[in-house]
Amino acid sequence: MAHSRLRAVNVLGPGPHRTDGEIALATTRRHLARVLPYRIEDLSLCHGAAGPADVLLSAGRETRLAADLGRAAIERHAETAGWPCGRGGTTPGLFRGLAGIGWLFLRLHDPAVPSPLTLA
Numbered sequence: 040m041a042h043s044r045l046r047a048v049n050v051l052g053p054g055p056h057r058t059d060g061e062i063a064l065a066t067t068r069r070h071l072a073r074v075l076p077y078r079i080e081d082l083s084l085c086h087g088a089a090g091p092a093d094v095l096l097s098a099g100r101e102t103r104l105a106a107d108l109g110r111a112a113i114e115r116h117a118e119t120a121g122w123p124c125g126r127g128g129t130t131p132g133l134f135r136g137l138a139g140i141g142w143l144f145l146r147l148h149d150p151a152v153p154s155p156l157t158l159a
Contacts, residue, residue: 041067041094067091081125084139097154109147
């Protein structure tokens with residue numbers, strides 16, 4: 040939802056959707072902040088913590104929180120047998136798997152890389 044609100048502001052300019060976007064961003068930030076201290080069970084773009092981080096990167100806000108997620112994921116999972124893809128175990132897919140997790144790290148390195156969750 041946050042991505043669609045951000046896009047509406049970009050396309051339509053100021054309006055009531057801007058408030059919706061601000062609320063969506065605040066909710067996304069709070070959600071990601073709550074996830075960080077605990078075990079990351081799902082880092083995927085679709086259902087996991089990478090999705091909210093992607094929203095914050097797209098908005099250009101709270102990028103430090105997104106970077107904190109990246110650091111936490113590396114600290115907790117780089118030495119293990121796999122990355123937490125969430126539902127159904129490890130998969131190579133973009134939205135629910137390793138490709139999406141890799142895309143998150145690519146965007147953390149270069150936020151100018153477009154989000155796979157939005158249409159350009």
